[in-house]
Amino acid sequence: xxxxxxxxxxxxxxxxxxxxxxxxxxxxxxxxxxxxxxxxxxxxxxxxxxxxxxxxxxxxxxxxxxxxxxxxxxxxxxxxxxxxxxxxxxxxxxxxxxxxxxxxxxxxxxxxxxxxxxxxxxxxxxxxxxxxxxxxxxxxxxxxxxxxxxxxxxxxxxxxxxxxxxxxxxxxxxxxxxxxxxxxxxxxxxxxxxxxxxxxxxxxxxxxxxxxxxxxxxxxxxxxxxxxxxxxxxxxxxxxxxxxxxxxxxxxxxxxxxxxxxxxxxxxxxxxxxxxxxxxxxxxxxxxxxxxxxxxxxxxxxxxxxxxxxxxxxxxxxxxxxxxxxxxxxxxxxxxxxxxxxxxxxxxxxxxxxxxxxxxxxxxxxxxxxxxxxxxxxxxxxxxxxxxxxxxxxxxxxxxxxxxxxxxxxxxxxxxxxxxxxxxxxxxxxxxxxxxxxxxxxxxxxxxxxxxxxxxxxxxxxxxxxxxxxxxxxxxxxxxxxxxxxxxxxxxxxxxxxxxxxxxxxxxxxxxxxxxxxxxxxxx
Numbered sequence: 001x002x003x004x005x006x007x008x009x010x011x012x013x014x015x016x017x018x019x020x021x022x023x024x025x026x027x028x029x030x031x032x033x034x035x036x037x038x039x040x041x042x043x044x045x046x047x048x049x050x051x052x053x054x055x056x057x058x059x060x061x062x063x064x065x066x067x068x069x070x071x072x073x074x075x076x077x078x079x080x081x082x083x084x085x086x087x088x089x090x091x092x093x094x095x096x097x098x099x100x101x102x103x104x105x106x107x108x109x110x111x112x113x114x115x116x117x118x119x120x121x122x123x124x125x126x127x128x129x130x131x132x133x134x135x136x137x138x139x140x141x142x143x144x145x146x147x148x149x150x151x152x153x154x155x156x157x158x159x160x161x162x163x164x165x166x167x168x169x170x171x172x173x174x175x176x177x178x179x180x181x182x183x184x185x186x187x188x189x190x191x192x193x194x195x196x197x198x199x200x201x202x203x204x205x206x207x208x209x210x211x212x213x214x215x216x217x218x219x220x221x222x223x224x225x226x227x228x229x230x231x232x233x234x235x236x237x238x239x240x241x242x243x244x245x246x247x248x249x250x251x252x253x254x255x256x257x258x259x260x261x262x263x264x265x266x267x268x269x270x271x272x273x274x275x276x277x278x279x280x281x282x283x284x285x286x287x288x289x290x291x292x293x294x295x296x297x298x299x300x301x302x303x304x305x306x307x308x309x310x311x312x313x314x315x316x317x318x319x320x321x322x323x324x325x326x327x328x329x330x331x332x333x334x335x336x337x338x339x340x341x342x343x344x345x346x347x348x349x350x351x352x353x354x355x356x357x358x359x360x361x362x363x364x365x366x367x368x369x370x371x372x373x374x375x376x377x378x379x380x381x382x383x384x385x386x387x388x389x390x391x392x393x394x395x396x397x398x399x400x401x402x403x404x405x406x407x408x409x410x411x412x413x414x415x416x417x418x419x420x421x422x423x424x425x426x427x428x429x430x431x432x433x434x435x436x437x438x439x440x441x442x443x444x445x446x447x448x449x450x451x452x453x454x455x456x457x458x459x460x461x462x463x464x465x466x467x468x469x470x471x472x473x474x475x476x477x478x479x480x481x482x483x484x485x486x487x488x489x490x491x492x493x494x495x496x497x498x499x500x501x502x503x504x505x506x507x508x509x510x511x512x513x514x515x516x517x518x519x520x521x522x523x524x
Contacts, residue, residue, distance in 0.1 A: 331390020
């Protein structure tokens with residue numbers, strides 16, 4: 001038996017050289033693969049959010065590529081920005097909302113940024129990241145293929161069998177893929193010039209992402225982000241310390257970091273400043289600010305033929321340089337001119353358009369002071385003289401304590417319109433039902449109170465008569481006194497019942513008066 005074991009061991013040693021050394025993970029190609037895996041780590045080796053290496057299946061399972069010379073592809077359709085709630089420390093009860101309100105304000109400031117433009121340095125990082133991701137996937141696939149091939153040894157599959165041949169072909173294909181990727185010039189990988197910016201929603205307050213509990217690199221990978229924005233707020237000796245940062249997982253570093261110590265109002269004022277700094281990274285290009293405040297306020301702004309704003313807009317991020325702008329509004333003549341937008345500077349566009357439809361309309365209300373909205377734009381308070389609309393428009397008069405009064409205006413409307421506002425008495429059905437139920441309740445309590453004085457009076461009379469009868473009989477003085485006392489008790493109950501019934505009657509009268517008043521107000 002011992003001899004058979006020794007012979008078997010010698011036979012295994014004799015046949016081992018017949019198999020490629022790579023199957024045992026000791027070949028030069030295996031060492032190169034390990035080195036390639038090490039070289040593919042770091043910032044340049046991070047897979048961009050939304051990308052899927054061509055050498056993997058959607059579920060992430062390694063698979064041989066269709067062709068060894070397939071170029072890596074960036075499958076992400078948007079440039080994803082995540083804004084998380086701020087961490088906090090030592091905040092007083094009055095400031096506990098700051099870790100949410102400050103990032104929400106920051107989120108609102110940058111939510112209008114539409115597209116991210118790739119600069120050449122970033123494009124090169126994306127290309128190298130895609131290649132590194134493909135290399136890592138191919139190395140994983142190669143390891144799996146070699147393991148499968150080695151398993152055939154223990155299954156006693158001879159060289160040249162179909163399974164062995166298929167395993168060898170798979171290894172050859174993956175090795176060819178690796179050789180192609182390692183020699184690939186990154187400039188050959190195609191990367192989009194720009195992508196739409198999307199703000200990733202979370203499940204926290206205001207749909208913010210949760211405070212990261214892992215390093216920014218890992219958190220960005222978990223959420224599939226191209227930019228992670230976070231911060232912290234602390235309260236120390238009456239001062240608020242705000243730290244805001246933006247982390248770029250592709251570059252592997254914070255591209256923006258700023259700290260400010262100030263009062264609460266000053267911190268809120270600093271958020272737009274921080275947002276403008278972060279906007280440079282989100283846009284991927286220099287920007288120029290434009291404040292659009294036209295007359296009329298519902299005018300549209302076209303920049304180089306593209307609509308960029310409808311109505312007054314406090315902040316627009318546009319590309320610096322020379323632009324052709326056009327302001328347009330229905331019923332007004334267009335205004336066009338050229339502006340030079342300087343990087344990092346704010347330009348105000350506040351042109352006044354000339355009306356093409358003349359005339360005015362005076363709108364008044366009773367009571368006066370109602371807010372007038374025309375097609376969702378606030379026009380002022382009544383009485384108000386306004387320009388006649390060139391097209392049919394929808395107006396609303398709104399005054400606290402009164403129902404809104406909708407109406408329509410068009411070029412043929414009268415020169416004076418007056419509206420009588422109805423007082424807001426709440427829900428008509430609810431008020432009517434409540435007033436009725438209150439009246440019925442008071443009526444029921446009054447009706448139930450009536451028997452008390454009646455029965456008390458009758459019993460008092462009965463015991464008074466009994467007292468007289470007993471008083472006329474000898475030796476019945478004690479019984480007569482008891483009957484008299486009982487009569488007095490019931491007489492007192494009678495007067496108390498009368499008082500209760502009178503009070504309930506008064507309550508019933510007030511309920512019926514209120515019921516009638518509510519019904520009349522609703523009818524009016």
